[in-house]
Amino acid sequence: MIVRKLEELKGTDAEFKAAKGTWTSRRMLLARDKMGFSFHDTLIHAGTETYIHYANHLEAVYCVGGKGELQDLDNGVTYPLYDGVMYALNGHERHYLRAEEELRMICVFNPPLTGREDHDENGVYPLLTEED
Numbered sequence: 001m002i003v004r005k006l007e008e009l010k011g012t013d014a015e016f017k018a019a020k021g022t023w024t025s026r027r028m029l030l031a032r033d034k035m036g037f038s039f040h041d042t043l044i045h046a047g048t049e050t051y052i053h054y055a056n057h058l059e060a061v062y063c064v065g066g067k068g069e070l071q072d073l074d075n076g077v078t079y080p081l082y083d084g085v086m087y088a089l090n091g092h093e094r095h096y097l098r099a100e101e102e103l104r105m106i107c108v109f110n111p112p113l114t115g116r117e118d119h120d121e122n123g124v125y126p127l128l129t130e131e132d
């Protein structure tokens with residue numbers, strides 16, 4: 001069994017800040033944990049906009065705090081984000097995340113992230129494995 005506490009991850013390499021500064025992800029379970037998915041507690045910082053395209057991953061996201069919006073660029077629909085809203089990117093949809101107030105998002109990735117991924121200029125995470 002694995003038991004981890006958010007307070008223990010702070011300041012370690014499991015606390016990953018995006019180079020663009022728009023989000024900070026506390027990556028609680030990673031590929032090295034061999035669960036088949038990774039599990040993150042992510043903060044999307046207030047007043048930011050992030051373009052994302054997970055071409056190599058599936059992601060489910062559950063918002064548990066804050067206020068913002070998700071714009072799906074594939075279907076043109078914008079969805080409000082607040083505590084209790086979940087979305088699943090089951091079609092590798094291109095999207096924007098905008099935070100009016102800091103959003104707290106619980107995220108699951110398949111395949112699991114290794115912990116070193118950041119969005120490239122196209123909003124994509126590379127497909128890394130533990131061996132990379």
Ligand SMILES: CC(=O)NCC[C@H](N)C(=O)O
Binds near residue numbers: 025026027059
């Ligand atoms: C919701 C989302 O995709 N945020 C970007 C960061 C991501 N959750 C991560 O932890 O790498």
